[in-house]
Every structure is written in structure tokens, then in C-alpha cells.
Amino acid sequence: MSHSAISLRGLDHFFGTGEARKQAIWDVNLDIARGKLTILMGPSGSGKTTLLTLMGCLRHVQTGSVLLLDHEIRGAPEAQLVALRRKLGFIFQAHNLHESLTATQNVLMGLQVHGAGNAIAQRRAAHHMLGLLGLADRVNYLPGNLSGGQKQRVAVARALVANPAVIFADEPTAALDKDSGRTVVEMLKSLGQTRNTTTVMVTHDNRILELADRIITLEEGRVVSDVQQS
Amino acid sequence: MNALLTRIFGRLPIGWLQLIHSKPRFAAALAGVSFATILVFMQLGILGALNNSIVAPYEFFEADIVISADDANTLTDGSNVARARLFQALSVAGVADGAALFIGNMEFKLADGTSSTLQTFGVDTGSGPFLSAQIRDQLNLLQPENTALIDTATRGVAPSVFAGLAAGAPFAFEISDKTLTAVGTLTLGGSFFTDGTMFVSDQTFLRFFANRSSGAPNHVLLNIDDGISADVVVARLRSVLPASSVKVQTLAQAAAADQAYQTTQRPTGIIFGFGVLIGVIVGIVIVYQVLSTDVADHLREYATFKAMGYAQAFFLGIVFEEAIVLAIFGFIPGLIVSLGLYAGMSRATGLPIEMDLMRIILVFLGTIIACAISGAIATRRLAGADPADLF
Numbered sequence: 001m002s003h004s005a006i007s008l009r010g011l012d013h014f015f016g017t018g019e020a021r022k023q024a025i026w027d028v029n030l031d032i033a034r035g036k037l038t039i040l041m042g043p044s045g046s047g048k049t050t051l052l053t054l055m056g057c058l059r060h061v062q063t064g065s066v067l068l069l070d071h072e073i074r075g076a077p078e079a080q081l082v083a084l085r086r087k088l089g090f091i092f093q094a095h096n097l098h099e100s101l102t103a104t105q106n107v108l109m110g111l112q113v114h115g116a117g118n119a120i121a122q123r124r125a126a127h128h129m130l131g132l133l134g135l136a137d138r139v140n141y142l143p144g145n146l147s148g149g150q151k152q153r154v155a156v157a158r159a160l161v162a163n164p165a166v167i168f169a170d171e172p173t174a175a176l177d178k179d180s181g182r183t184v185v186e187m188l189k190s191l192g193q194t195r196n197t198t199t200v201m202v203t204h205d206n207r208i209l210e211l212a213d214r215i216i217t218l219e220e221g222r223v224v225s226d227v228q229q230s
Numbered sequence: 231m232n233a234l235l236t237r238i239f240g241r242l243p244i245g246w247l248q249l250i251h252s253k254p255r256f257a258a259a260l261a262g263v264s265f266a267t268i269l270v271f272m273q274l275g276i277l278g279a280l281n282n283s284i285v286a287p288y289e290f291f292e293a294d295i296v297i298s299a300d301d302a303n304t305l306t307d308g309s310n311v312a313r314a315r316l317f318q319a320l321s322v323a324g325v326a327d328g329a330a331l332f333i334g335n336m337e338f339k340l341a342d343g344t345s346s347t348l349q350t351f352g353v354d355t356g357s358g359p360f361l362s363a364q365i366r367d368q369l370n371l372l373q374p375e376n377t378a379l380i381d382t383a384t385r386g387v388a389p390s391v392f393a394g395l396a397a398g399a400p401f402a403f404e405i406s407d408k409t410l411t412a413v414g415t416l417t418l419g420g421s422f423f424t425d426g427t428m429f430v431s432d433q434t435f436l437r438f439f440a441n442r443s444s445g446a447p448n449h450v451l452l453n454i455d456d457g458i459s460a461d462v463v464v465a466r467l468r469s470v471l472p473a474s475s476v477k478v479q480t481l482a483q484a485a486a487a488d489q490a491y492q493t494t495q496r497p498t499g500i501i502f503g504f505g506v507l508i509g510v511i512v513g514i515v516i517v518y519q520v521l522s523t524d525v526a527d528h529l530r531e532y533a534t535f536k537a538m539g540y541a542q543a544f545f546l547g548i549v550f551e552e553a554i555v556l557a558i559f560g561f562i563p564g565l566i567v568s569l570g571l572y573a574g575m576s577r578a579t580g581l582p583i584e585m586d587l588m589r590i591i592l593v594f595l596g597t598i599i600a601c602a603i604s605g606a607i608a609t610r611r612l613a614g615a616d617p618a619d620l621f
Binding site: 053056058059079082083084085086087088090092094096097098099100101105108109110112113119158 | 236241242244247248250251528530531533534535536537538539540541617618
């Protein structure tokens with residue numbers, strides 16, 4: 001097992017075809033260490049989200065190499081990508097909860113992707129995670145009956161409940177107030193310390209930058225700054 | 231329900247939960263499936279009534295073989311058969327006995343001025359062995375002139391009209407501008423073409439149908455010797471009788487051919503057959519609309535699940551789960567309404583529109599298959615669930 005959770009080498013990415021073809025990522029080379037909280041920053045259109053989706057097996061790698069958890073993504077068959085995604089956790093800017101499922105059921109979806117398992121144990125784990133995020137009294141609520149911040153916390157619980165090796169988060173604190181946002185990021189950071197979980201987060205939220213182990217800044221698809229924080 | 235489905239699927243019953251999340255939409259979807267089910271049941275019911283009414287008259291006869299004109303496709307159409315064919319047939323080894331059968335329609339005029347059309351069979355009063363027990367037991371009543379056995383289930387005629395007959399009191403009625411006396415009863419009911427049935431002696435028949443001749447019945451009925459195959463005798467008869475003027479079939483073959491002809495070559499049968507097809511297509515379209523809209527509405531959630539590592543089979547499972555739920559929950563009210571409609575239509579038309587278990591099973595399986603087909607088509611929209619679009 002390598003020291004890096006993610007290694008990018010010579011990574012380019014293009015959108016469009018023909019005359020409309022536009023390069024979004026330019027020759028990115030990075031190693032993201034295991035167990036660390038890495039923040040990607042940069043202005044809109046700088047390629048942060050594209051980079052995140054390439055690292056998270058959500059986008060086809062065109063050129064270069066993406067090594068995720070020691071597996072080369074480029075050219076990997078769909079079944080291998082599906083298996084890799086099960087080791088990841090995603091927190092989206094929009095919560096993307098399933099409106100027909102309760103908070104508990106949404107979190108259970110994060111567990112059941114690994115198989116049916118012990119239903120009682122899974123439910124207990126889901127309730128525990130929701131409790132950690134301050135939602136113990138909302139476990140049976142449908143998303144429609146939760147506030148924006150509560151929905152986002154359910155989405156965080158869904159991403160974390162299966163103890164993923166890597167968490168990819170896109171503006172996870174955007175819908176949260178200052179305290180809730182900090183709580184979530186602190187939880188992600190402590191997961192790195194206790195479980196060696198790697199987190200890669202895109203954010204514009206300056207309030208949480210101090211918690212990052214590393215801050216990478218992109219502009220126009222290129223890494224322009226890479227700062228390790230102690 | 232959730233617990234049961236969770237146990238069945240081994241996962242959260244997401245399809246079910248999605249469907250019931252919006253009750254009005256779920257109700258509308260079920261109404262659509264029920265409507266299609268009712269449509270199919272009604273068409274099959276009418277088609278079944280057509281089938282039953284075609285073969286029902288054959289059950290009055292217990293002949294082994296029937297000789298008809300070569301252009302006859304049903305009991306009632308086609309040319310007449312020369313009685314000489316009866317005598318020719320009797321000379322064939324294996325033929326035990328024969329009888330002529332006359333068929334025509336008569337107008338039964340009621341006191342209130344309305345009338346019902348009776349399919350009238352004229353038979354020799356000595357032809358008991360060719361007739362079912364219901365007719366055979368009353369055959370001697372037809373020996374006097376102008377007497378008849380009349381259908382107590384005749385459409386458009388109140389059962390009270392025949393009440394006296396049950397008590398042994400004949401009644402006279404006007405038919406085809408002549409007077410006939412009902413001396414006995416039978417029970418069959420209306421068909422698509424006539425309102426009831428009547429049996430008379432061949433002599434009475436010829437008296438009422440002045441243009442018909444005793445030498446030219448509609449069909450010749452034959453019984454064969456014990457211990458010989460009907461097919462063997464049919465083959466012998468075909469070798470003796472000219473195929474250019476008559477055809478020889480067993481009675482069962484004649485009934486089957488009549489049914490096949492009327493359901494596949496006559497407009498009535500074809501229309502009802504198309505009705506069934508249209509019902510199925512309507513059902514598929516309705517369920518497809520429901521499922522494809524549902525898939526489109528949940529693309530972001532599906533994309534999220536894809537990002538989490540759920541494989542394509544999981545999404546197909548959800549869509550098929552919804553299809554099966556719609557099929558089952560749409561079928562039940564459809565069946566209940568259809569049973570009511572069958573009873574109402576049967577009463578209103580006098581046609582034998584009846585539900586049977588096999589039809590229920592077939593329509594249920596058809597509903598499941600149609601919904602599954604709709605689901606299979608709807609799954610194509612799943613391709614639009616791209617997790618990269620979530621960011």
C-alpha cells in the first residue's frame with residue numbers, strides 16, 4: 001500500500017469536440033497523502049470540480065494517469081470503477097438525498113451498497129452517525145421535512161457511515177451555518193486521524209481553511225499553489 | 231409492506247417507496263394500469279362470449295361426423311347439402327346412421343310488438359341419437375305439427391313468458407306470420423347474430439320455410455359404428471363424396487373450424503382481437519409513461535447512487551420493482567371492476583360473458599409482462615443519470 005491515496009501524473013482533460021474542444025485540466029501532477037484533509041481552491045471554472053470528479057472515478061480519464069487507492073483508473077473496466085466507488089464517500093453541494101426515503105433510509109443506502117448485511121446493525125450504525133451529526137431526533141423524517149442544513153448533514157452521514165477510504169466533498173459547508181460547517185469539517189479531519197480517511201474537499205469557505213492539512217489552488221486548470229499546513 | 235418488500239428484495243424497496251411518495255401520482259398510475267386491464271378483460275370477455283356462442287349450438291348434437299356444403303364455414307352459412315349425400319354416406323363402411331339437419335332464422339313476435347330472432351333447427355323426430363339429452367328427451371313432443379321447443383333464455387323475452395311451459399301448459403305464439411305452439415323448453419340464450427334458439431321437427435321447419443326442400447338440408451349428421459375411429463370413417467367418406475361439393479369433418483372439427491373462421495376471418499372476431507391488442511398497447515404506453523417520468527424525476531438520486539457504487543443492475547431492479555408493483559396493484563381493481571362490467575354486460579346483452587380462472591391468470595401474467603416491457607423500455611432513460619453532473 002503506497003503512502004498516497006491518490007496520485008495524478010500528467011493529467012489533462014478536455015471538454016467538447018472539434019473547434020469547441022476546450023482544455024480544462026493542464027498537466028496536473030499531485031500526490032494526495034492518506035489520512036489528510038486536502039482542500040482544493042480556486043476561482044470558478046478553474047477546474048477544481050473536474051479534478052475532483054476525475055479522482056473520484058466519476059469522469060472518464062482521457063490522458064495521463066490517476067492512481068486511486070493503488071488502482072489505475074484510466075482504462076479500468078466499469079465493474080472495477082464501481083468496486084472502487086464503494087470505497088469512496090461523496091458529499092455534494094446539493095444534498096441529493098432521495099426524497100422518498102427517510103433520513104435513516106438515506107444513510108442506509110450508504111451501507112447497503114456493500115450488501116444487505118445485518119439489518120439491525122446497519123440501522124444502529126445509521127442512527128449513530130445521524131446522532132453524531134445532531135440528527136438523533138430526525139431519523140425518521142423525510143428530506144422534505146428537514147431544513148437545508150439538516151439535509152446536508154444527512155448527506156454527510158450517508159457519505160461517512162460506511163467508513164470510506166477517501167471522501168470527496170464539493171462545498172459541503174455551503175448549506176450549513178458556521179458552527180455546523182465547522183463541526184462537519186472537524187469530523188472529516190478527525191476521521192483522518194482516527195481511521196486514516198483521506199478527504200479531498202472543494203470549498204470557497206475561508207472559515208475552515210485552518211483545518212486543512214494541505215491547500216491546493218488551481219487557476220485555469222493548472223496548479224498554481226500547493227501549501228502544506230502544519 | 232416496507233418490511234415485507236425489504237425481506238423479499240434484500241434491500242430497501244426503493245421502487246415501492248418512490249411510487250407511494252406521491253399518492254396522487256401513484257393513484258393515477260394505478261388507474262391507468264387498471265383501465266388497460268379492464269380494456270383487455272372486456273375485449274377478452276366479448277371475444278370469449280363470441281367463442282362460446284359459436285360452439286354452444288354444437289352441444290345440442292351428439293353426432294360423430296357432419297357433412298356440410300364445401301362453401302360452408304359455419305353452421306348457418308354456405309349452400310345446402312343434397313340429401314343424396316346422406317344415402318351415399320350410409321353405404322360407407324363404419325357409418326351406422328344418419329340424419330338431416332335444417333337450420334334457419336325465425337322472427338318471434340311478442341305481444342308488445344317487439345320481436346326476437348330465433349335460430350331454428352329442424353330435425354327428424356326419429357333422430358334422437360344425434361341430439362343431446364336436453365332435446366332428445368322432448369323429441370316426441372315435436373311430432374304434432376307446428377310445435378316447438380323454445381329457448382327460455384331468449385334475449386328480449388321476459389322469463390315469465392315461459393313460466394307456463396314449466397308447468398306443462400303449452401302456449402301459442404306468432405312466428406314468421408304463422409302460429410307455432412311451444413311444447414317444451416331448452417336453455418341457451420342469445421349469440422351475436424340471434425336472440426335465442428328453437429327446435430322444431432323437420433316437417434314443421436319445411437312448413438315455415440316454404441322455399442326450402444326436404445331434399446336439401448343444411449347439414450347431414452352421421453353416427454359411426456362402435457369401435458371404429460371417426461377419423462378413419464371421415465377418410466373413407468372423403469374418398470367417396472366429391473370434395474367439390476361437400477366437406478366431411480368430425481363434429482368437434484366442425485365446431486373448431488367454425489370458431490376459427492368467425493374469430494379470425496369475420497370482422498367481429500378480428501375487431502375484438504384487435505381490441506385486446508390495443509388494450510395491451512395502451513397498458514404498455516401508460517406504464518411506460520409512468521416509469522419513464524419517474525426515472526426522469528429521480529435522475530439526480532440515481533446518479534448519486536451510481537457515484538456511491540451501485541451497479542446498473544440495482545437501477546434496473548428499481549424500475550422493474552415499480553413495474554411489478556404497478557402491475558399487481560393495478561390489476562386487482564381492474565379485475566374487480568371487470569367482474570362488475572361482465573355481469574352488467576351479460577345481463578344487458580344476454581351474451582355468455584363470463585370470467586374464468588384461466589383468463590384471470592393469463593391477464594395477470596400479461597399485465598406483469600406488459601409492465602416489465604414498459605420497465606425495460608423506461609430503463610433506457612437511466613443512461614442519463616451521470617454522476618459527474620452532480621458536481
